[in-house]
Amino acid sequence: MRVVLGLLLLLLGLCGSGTQGEERGLGELKSRIDQLEREDAVQATELRSLETRLTATESKTSDLEKENADLQTRLSSTESRIDQLERENAVQATELRSLETRLTATESKTSDLEKKNADLQTRLSSTETELLVSKSRIEQLERENAEKPKVAFYTALTDTGYVGPHNTDTTLKYSKVFTNIGNAYNPATGFFTAPVKGVYYLQFTVCGNHTGLMGVFVFKNNQKIMFNVEWKEDKLYKYFTKSVVLELIAGDTIHLVLPSTYSVYDDVDNHSTFSGSLLFPL
Known part of the structure; x- marks a missing residue:
């Protein structure tokens, strides 16, 4: 299209210039036509390249749009899951704090019980020792009493x-x-x-x-x-x-x-x- 417009303009110019420059004008015209043809060929090549790139770009854009839609769907699902997890985490955090409080109390109570048990174990060992001594003494007294006369x-x-x-x-x-x-x-x-x-x-x-x-x-x-x-x-x-x-x-x-x-x-x-x-x- 640009070549045709160029030729028309050139012809108009030639018509206006008169006969004297006919030969010179034809030479310039031919030269201009050759130049325009070369430019047209280059532009056609560029156009085909651009069309190819456009087609590829449009195809890729379509693919990207589909992928973007899929990603958007997945993102929405992920965000929804994140919200759900955040709520669950908030509940679990509350439960965790409660459990930590109970655990602290239980550990404290366990420590107290361990101390009491240790004390009881010591007392039990002492009592058992005393019982053994008492039993031994009782048995001795029983033997002595059995040997004593009864009147x-x-x-x-x-x-x-x-x-x-x-x-x-x-x-x-x-x-x-x-x-x-x-x-x-x-x-x-x-x-x-x-x-x-x-x-x-x-x-x-x-x-x-x-x-x-x-x-x-x-x-x-x-x-x-x-x-x-x-x-x-x-x-x-x-x-x-x-x-x-x-x-x-x-x-x-x-x-x-x-x-x-x-x-x-x-x-x-x-x-x-x-x-x-x-x-x-x-």
Whole structure:
């Protein structure tokens, strides 16, 4: 198109210039035409190149637009997923802080419990050691106790009522035997005989039930070691109780004697009693 326009302009110029320059004008025209043809050829080549590049560019642009649309879709999806993840992360962050608080409290409590457990373990070990020592001591005491003599008796005088008064001193024979561990008391004689050397606890209760004197002597072997007496003026029950702690050797005897003219009383209710036991051997 540019070549045609150029030729037309050139012809117009030539027409206006006259005959004199016909030959010169034809030469210039030919030269101009050649130049325009070359330019046209170059421009055609450039045009084809541009068209090719345009086609490629348009194709690439179309591809890029499609890719961009796809990327936009993926971006929207990614942004949506990011929003969702951010919300989830916010929730998890809250839960995490809560868990961290609970964990801190739990770790503190665990530390306290570990200290308490360690203390309890120490105390338990100490207690177990003490128990072992105590058990050993108990077993030793049990062995010692098993080896020790066991002496204890409890008796009452009679079921017949009054005993005495007599014209002479009379040994009281406590005939109702309720306890006689070690068989140290003899109801036939009224004597308690120490089976081993030791310290003994002895006790007696005397009851009176009529006007007059009531009392007993306490004899160790043949030696009087105690005398107890009461005067009774009515017919109501009257009592006194005495006890002694004596060191006796094996074979020593203890018995109670009713003085002459004195009386005591006993019946099925066991008002007058005599008892004793070994506190510990020596």
